[in-house]
Amino acid sequence: MEKIELTKALAQGQQMLAEVTHESGGVRASKCYQCGKCSAGCPVAFAMDKTPREIMRLLQLGLMEEALKSHTIWLCASCDTCSTRCPREVDIAKVMETLRIIAKKKGYVAEKKLDQFHDLFLKSVERNGRVYEMGLVLGRNILGMQPFKDVELSPAMLLKGKLALLPHTIKDNGEVKKIFANVRKRGGKV
Amino acid sequence: MKYAYYPGCSLSSTGIEYDMSTRKVAKALGVELWEIPEWNCCGASSAHLTDHLLALALPARNLAIAEEQGLDMAIPCAACYVRTKATEVEVKSSEEMQKTISEVIERKYTGQSRARALLDVFVNDVGLDSINALVHKPLKGLKVVSYYGCLLVRPPKYGFDDPEDPQSMDKLVEALGATPVDWAFKTECCSGAHAIAKSEVGLPMIEKILAAAKESGADCIATACPLCMCNLDMRQGQAGSKFGRSYNLPVFYFTELMGIALGIKPEELGVNKHFVDASGIIKKLNEAEGRRETA
Numbered sequence: 001m002e003k004i005e006l007t008k009a010l011a012q013g014q015q016m017l018a019e020v021t022h023e024s025g026g027v028r029a030s031k032c033y034q035c036g037k038c039s040a041g042c043p044v045a046f047a048m049d050k051t052p053r054e055i056m057r058l059l060q061l062g063l064m065e066e067a068l069k070s071h072t073i074w075l076c077a078s079c080d081t082c083s084t085r086c087p088r089e090v091d092i093a094k095v096m097e098t099l100r101i102i103a104k105k106k107g108y109v110a111e112k113k114l115d116q117f118h119d120l121f122l123k124s125v126e127r128n129g130r131v132y133e134m135g136l137v138l139g140r141n142i143l144g145m146q147p148f149k150d151v152e153l154s155p156a157m158l159l160k161g162k163l164a165l166l167p168h169t170i171k172d173n174g175e176v177k178k179i180f181a182n183v184r185k186r187g188g189k190v
Numbered sequence: 191m192k193y194a195y196y197p198g199c200s201l202s203s204t205g206i207e208y209d210m211s212t213r214k215v216a217k218a219l220g221v222e223l224w225e226i227p228e229w230n231c232c233g234a235s236s237a238h239l240t241d242h243l244l245a246l247a248l249p250a251r252n253l254a255i256a257e258e259q260g261l262d263m264a265i266p267c268a269a270c271y272v273r274t275k276a277t278e279v280e281v282k283s284s285e286e287m288q289k290t291i292s293e294v295i296e297r298k299y300t301g302q303s304r305a306r307a308l309l310d311v312f313v314n315d316v317g318l319d320s321i322n323a324l325v326h327k328p329l330k331g332l333k334v335v336s337y338y339g340c341l342l343v344r345p346p347k348y349g350f351d352d353p354e355d356p357q358s359m360d361k362l363v364e365a366l367g368a369t370p371v372d373w374a375f376k377t378e379c380c381s382g383a384h385a386i387a388k389s390e391v392g393l394p395m396i397e398k399i400l401a402a403a404k405e406s407g408a409d410c411i412a413t414a415c416p417l418c419m420c421n422l423d424m425r426q427g428q429a430g431s432k433f434g435r436s437y438n439l440p441v442f443y444f445t446e447l448m449g450i451a452l453g454i455k456p457e458e459l460g461v462n463k464h465f466v467d468a469s470g471i472i473k474k475l476n477e478a479e480g481r482r483e484t485a
Binding site: 023025043044046047075077078079080081083084091097100101104111113114116117118119121122124125129130131133150153156157160161162163168170171172175176178179180182183186188189190 | 236340
């Protein structure tokens with residue numbers, strides 16, 4: 001990390017904190033007093049480049065870009081352990097979710113495979129109304145350049161009737177497609 | 191007792207035995223499940239990481255259909271439950287949100303129809319005494335660790351149970367005649383979809399849970415989520431070979447354990463569809479049952 005002039009960063013920070021609060025529907029990262037309980041209990045902390053506590057501190061210091069470029073915001077599994085335990089009642093998982101949405105808009109995607117998975121998932125929902133798991137797994141393997149991932153599980157899944165070969169499309173007169181379209185009309189990036 | 195039933199996408203494929211056992215058990219308990227016609231995916235877990243409004247709108251369409259019938263929703267999948275509950279709570283929180291959501295889904299939803307977890311419905315609406323009274327084949331001697339996962343009891347404001355040390359599934363397996371085993375991983379995250387998209391992160395998380403279950407001395411794990419089931423059952427072999435261990439720990443949906451205790455044939459519940467063979471446990475239970483009958 002390069003040298004940073006904190007006075008300037010802190011001034012910018014107020015604006016960024018306000019943006020996160022607005023985008024997350026009222027979560028205030030400024031309330032965090034850095035106890036680290038979130039990071040102690042986080043089941044994915046072992047794989048993160050910055051702990052959840054560090055992400056909160058970056059936001060408080062106005063170093064939003066650092067937070068947006070981290071792998072942490074993508075690796076968060078949204079299990080809500082941190083939010084449940086936070087003594088300051090900060091919904092940290094919601095902050096991670098919000099940072100991810102902002103990062104994607106700005107074109108920072110530190111974890112491409114995870115991002116691709118979610119895009120494929122939503123495409124499947126928009127197209128069929130439901131998730132088509134077989135298509136999702138195939139798409140994930142092709143885009144992720146790992147064509148044989150989990151291939152050992154497939155025959156057993158088919159035999160057990162756990163993988164459908166064709167997608168299940170619902171007859172909803174395009175209602176689900178309309179939901180996506182209406183969200184886009186309101187500025188949603190999906 | 192009648193509910194709008196929302197199976198969700200997983201229950202028609204990887205979690206098919208959760209659907210089979212839910213329907214059989216509900217019928218045996220006298221709970222009527224009206225499947226929401228042409229229900230759509232709730233968006234879990236991708237929509238809420240992509241767009242807040244989309245995440246609230248997708249489950250709202252299902253809730254609106256349930257509300258037209260004047261029914262609460264019964265939802266087996268923990269992820270579908272928590273996403274649908276989030277919509278219900280948001281819509282109730284402000285008139286503005288209610289208006290926005292109704293405009294996006296082009297249907298009316300006022301927050302009247304509630305999202306309920308199937309475990310909550312069985313334990314708190316049907317009741318443990320009524321379930322216990324219907325047990326034909328008590329699961330005597332079976333040691334079970336209850337695995338709630340992360341989404342069923344969190345966030346605490348939605349919860350019907352304690353977010354750190356939940357009890358409802360433990361009490362349920364006890365009512366079925368089994369022995370609930372206490373352990374520290376009841377609500378630890380199984381890694382969710384990370385196991386699919388990023389297994390180097392997912393598999394160590396799965397391994398920790400399996401190792402803790404094994405150390406507790408349990409014969410099997412009970413779960414209430416199709417993604418937890420996939421990770422603990424289907425990926426048990428992958429997790430084991432990565433860490434050089436063999437767990438041989440059958441994983442059941444709590445509804446399958448209920449079905450077995452109520453006297454429904456295991457194949458009708460889908461128990462034969464597991465990756466980790468559960469037939470040893472079924473055989474042991476049958477032998478114990480046989481001994482009791484001859485005694």
